[in-house]
Amino acid sequence: MSEQTxxxxxxxxxxxxxxxxxxxSFTLLALTGLPQKFFFSDISQAIIAAFGGxxxxxxVHRVAATVFCLQAxxxxxxxxxxxxxxxxxxxxxxxxKDAQDAIQWFLFNIGLRxxxxxxxxxxxxxxxxxxxxxxxxxxxxxxxxxxWNPIATSRVLPGVVIPAAKAAHGAEAILAVLAIIxxxxxxxxxKHWNWSxxxxxxxxxxxxxxxxxxxxxxxxxALPPRPAPEVIRKRMRIYxxxxxxxxxxxxxxxxxxxxxxxxxxxxxxxPEEASQVIVLRSPTPLPTVLPTETPQPQxxxxxxxxxxxxxxxxxxxxxxxxxGSCHGSLGGLNLKNYADAMRGGKSGAxxxxxxxxxxxxxxxxxxxxxxxxFTDDELQKVIEWIQSxxxxx
Amino acid sequence: MKPxxxxxxxxxxxxxxxVTLSSVAHAVSLSQESLPGNEVCLACHQTPGQIxxxxxxxxxxxxxxxxxxxxxxxxxxGVACAMCHSDMFGYxxxxxxxxxxxxxxxxxxxxxxxxxADKYELDSVHRRAFESGNELAPTCIDCHNxxxxxxxxxxxxxxxxxxxxxxxxVCSQCHFGIYQEYSQSVxxxxxxxxxxxxxxxxxxxGLHVIEDPTTTQFRLASPKMCGECHxxxxxxxxxxxxxxxxxxxxxxxxxxxxTLFERISPDQQTNKAVCYDCHGVHNIxxxxxxxxxxxxxxxMLKACQKCHPDATENFPDSWMSHYRPDREKxxxxxxxxxxxxxxxxxxxxxxxxxxxxxxxYRVRRALSRRKPAQPVQPAAEPPQTPEPSEAAQxxxxxx
Numbered sequence: 001m002s003e004q005t006x007x008x009x010x011x012x013x014x015x016x017x018x019x020x021x022x023x024x025s026f027t028l029l030a031l032t033g034l035p036q037k038f039f040f041s042d043i044s045q046a047i048i049a050a051f052g053g054x055x056x057x058x059x060v061h062r063v064a065a066t067v068f069c070l071q072a073x074x075x076x077x078x079x080x081x082x083x084x085x086x087x088x089x090x091x092x093x094x095x096x097k098d099a100q101d102a103i104q105w106f107l108f109n110i111g112l113r114x115x116x117x118x119x120x121x122x123x124x125x126x127x128x129x130x131x132x133x134x135x136x137x138x139x140x141x142x143x144x145x146x147x148w149n150p151i152a153t154s155r156v157l158p159g160v161v162i163p164a165a166k167a168a169h170g171a172e173a174i175l176a177v178l179a180i181i182x183x184x185x186x187x188x189x190x191k192h193w194n195w196s197x198x199x200x201x202x203x204x205x206x207x208x209x210x211x212x213x214x215x216x217x218x219x220x221x222a223l224p225p226r227p228a229p230e231v232i233r234k235r236m237r238i239y240x241x242x243x244x245x246x247x248x249x250x251x252x253x254x255x256x257x258x259x260x261x262x263x264x265x266x267x268x269x270x271p272e273e274a275s276q277v278i279v280l281r282s283p284t285p286l287p288t289v290l291p292t293e294t295p296q297p298q299x300x301x302x303x304x305x306x307x308x309x310x311x312x313x314x315x316x317x318x319x320x321x322x323x324g325s326c327h328g329s330l331g332g333l334n335l336k337n338y339a340d341a342m343r344g345g346k347s348g349a350x351x352x353x354x355x356x357x358x359x360x361x362x363x364x365x366x367x368x369x370x371x372x373x374f375t376d377d378e379l380q381k382v383i384e385w386i387q388s389x390x391x392x393x
Numbered sequence: 394m395k396p397x398x399x400x401x402x403x404x405x406x407x408x409x410x411x412v413t414l415s416s417v418a419h420a421v422s423l424s425q426e427s428l429p430g431n432e433v434c435l436a437c438h439q440t441p442g443q444i445x446x447x448x449x450x451x452x453x454x455x456x457x458x459x460x461x462x463x464x465x466x467x468x469x470x471g472v473a474c475a476m477c478h479s480d481m482f483g484y485x486x487x488x489x490x491x492x493x494x495x496x497x498x499x500x501x502x503x504x505x506x507x508x509x510a511d512k513y514e515l516d517s518v519h520r521r522a523f524e525s526g527n528e529l530a531p532t533c534i535d536c537h538n539x540x541x542x543x544x545x546x547x548x549x550x551x552x553x554x555x556x557x558x559x560x561x562x563v564c565s566q567c568h569f570g571i572y573q574e575y576s577q578s579v580x581x582x583x584x585x586x587x588x589x590x591x592x593x594x595x596x597x598x599g600l601h602v603i604e605d606p607t608t609t610q611f612r613l614a615s616p617k618m619c620g621e622c623h624x625x626x627x628x629x630x631x632x633x634x635x636x637x638x639x640x641x642x643x644x645x646x647x648x649x650x651x652t653l654f655e656r657i658s659p660d661q662q663t664n665k666a667v668c669y670d671c672h673g674v675h676n677i678x679x680x681x682x683x684x685x686x687x688x689x690x691x692x693m694l695k696a697c698q699k700c701h702p703d704a705t706e707n708f709p710d711s712w713m714s715h716y717r718p719d720r721e722k723x724x725x726x727x728x729x730x731x732x733x734x735x736x737x738x739x740x741x742x743x744x745x746x747x748x749x750x751x752x753x754y755r756v757r758r759a760l761s762r763r764k765p766a767q768p769v770q771p772a773a774e775p776p777q778t779p780e781p782s783e784a785a786q787x788x789x790x791x792x
Binding site: 036054110111125151157158159161164167168171182186187261262264281283 | 429432433436437483484529565566567568569570571572612645646649650652653654656657662663664700701702703704705707709713723725726729730736737740741744746747748751752753755757
């Protein structure tokens with residue numbers, strides 16, 4: 001194996017699985033979270049619909065968030081193991097050297113420095129990403145808890161922290177996703193494909209470029225040795241109980257938090273059910289003029305016309321005034337002119353000359369049920385006129 | 394003022410106007426035939442106080458006072474009695490079903506079709522109720538007394554504000570409980586004073602096309618309906634009301650959820666609040682109203698507790714009361730936003746600078762590798778060797 005093809009172990013299988021789970025939960029969180037923030041865009045609505053609607057996408061988001069938190073607890077336990085039991089160098093802690101590395105790296109890139117800085121196991125780019133992740137996790141977990149449990153939160157904090165948490169949760173999400181795309185994707189996928197999270201190793205060339213200091217240590221054999229097994233066993237006797245208690249407590253805490261409160265009732269508020277929809281208003285009383293049994297058509301003249309007892313003399317005027325408004329326009333009997341009046345209507349002749357009591361006209365009017373009526377004086381004249389042969393002139 | 398709360402109302406009225414105008418012509422042509430004139434009917438029917446007692450004891454008022462009828466839109470358009478009462482010629486009048494008021498009125502159910510056929514095409518809760526045999530479902534004449542129905546639009550075709558203001562009385566005949574709530578509401582009080590800006594029943598529920606307000610669709614679309622007026626500066630500015638209430642509602646949890654339900658699954662119900670869940674349906678009060686106004690913290694808490702029974706005193710503040718956060722209102726939210734407005738570009742900008750420098754380096758290296766004969770590179774290198782020892786190591790490694 002030549003110098004150039006030699007590979008250097010970087011991440012063990014557990015770390016790679018951890019990273020893979022992180023990819024899943026982070027991606028799922030972004031995929032289910034960002035559409036909620038930018039819900040007005042078509043693509044967000046398509047994603048939300050693909051997840052089965054807003055309520056189900058929220059559930060997926062919360063499941064992913066739970067996985068994310070549990071993973072953080074796992075990471076914490078592993079860190080404790082490495083730092084306390086194995087006493088490895090805390091190579092993720094940032095220091096002044098990282099700031100110097102960053103400046104030198106930049107100067108080298110733009111040609112103002114001849115060589116790259118020699119960077120340790122975790123260089124400034126990785127530390128930046130790691131601590132950005134930690135920062136993001138803390139912010140997202142805290143604000144996420146507040147949004148998940150707004151009633152519990154507002155019991156101890158002012159209500160305004162809920163919308164503030166929402167603002168921070170959304171903005172931090174944008175920052176995290178954009179940082180992953182810009183920083184992580186560029187550095188491990190675009191500038192060259194970094195296989196270390198899949199194969200677990202880096203090439204010598206990659207080690208030289210990004211971890212020259214570590215490479216030197218490896219080659220000098222200067223890495224601190226793994227503690228002796230009995231030392232590890234001794235430390236484990238202390239660490240395992242502590243880690244178990246802390247890990248379980250944190251896990252219980254997460255589970256407690258995600259099932260903490262029932263924020264709202266699940267039934268649909270239906271305030272309109274409270275009031276009855278149909279309530280009949282008691283009808284407006286009808287106008288209280290006493291009903292007249294048989295209304296009188298309005299006569300044009302009050303006094304019966306005086307004149308000869310013929311149609312033209314007086315009877316025609318009486319007929320037109322008293323009867324004409326109906327009998328003359330409704331069809332049937334027409335009492336507006338002599339000829340029609342004598343012809344009669346649908347029930348035959350209304351006037352039988354010389355037989356007033358046999359005439360339908362007199363019978364109807366005297367029957368009392370006809371709405372139109374003559375005055376007594378008028379009726380007398382009509383009877384006399386019929387009796388006298390009902391002459392026209 | 395906004396003459397029509399909904400564009401289709403304008404359309405409906407335009408249609409109504411057309412039909413009315415054509416029917417006037419129709420009426421004139423009919424009356425010129427041998428129809429009995431109104432004076433024939435009025436000869437008897439103008440006598441005051443004529444009441445026909447029906448078989449079930451109900452009373453039918455059969456007096457038509459010429460001066461009252463004369464004010465109606467039908468009289469103004471020359472509609473003769475005989476046009477609607479086309480089977481009433483002759484006396485005694487032909488037999489009618491007089492078993493009850495309802496039975497009597499139902500006989501005129503299709504009478505209006507002669508002139509207003511378009512209205513018979515429309516679908517509404519009332520029509521559906523009628524068709525399902527509901528004896529309380531109104532027919533045309535239950536809302537529009539044909540003898541007194543006033544003209545409801547002016548020459549320009551706009552609804553006359555006074556008539557609009559009176560319209561809830563019509564609905565109150567059957568929906569009296571709701572009417573009483575409404576008439577005490579901030580909208581109802583103003584409507585009674587003839588204020589044309591406030592919604593009356595038909596503004597929200599529609600005119601002739603009355604949707605079932607208990608459906609999921611109606612509920613999900615309801616915020617938009619409120620938003621139509623409450624986002625309109627022409628109306629809101631008069632009363633110093635915010636035009637931002639709809640936008641701020643949609644921007645928040647309840648509103649976003651309801652909007653998404655409406656867009657994605659309009660047939661699925663959501664328990665998230667719509668406008669009327671907090672503000673009330675028909676009894677909407679002024680926000681300063683000590684009894685129901687949501688400007689009062691206790692009222693607000695009560696409103697929250699309808700859906701969040703465990704909510705305590707601080708909880709209502711988690712809803713920003715339709716405000717956009719600024720230095721005075723909800724400053725914490727404002728400063729969080731401000732922080733990220735600075736923090737995000739700062740972080741990403743810093744990253745971008747490094748990424749850009751790396752791209753710059755790689756492009757330059759690729760170019761120099763492609764042209765190995767260039768003497769410029771080696772010539773430029775020797776002068777800048779600030780740290781000889783490290784430089785030697787570096788070159789040694791790279792070769």
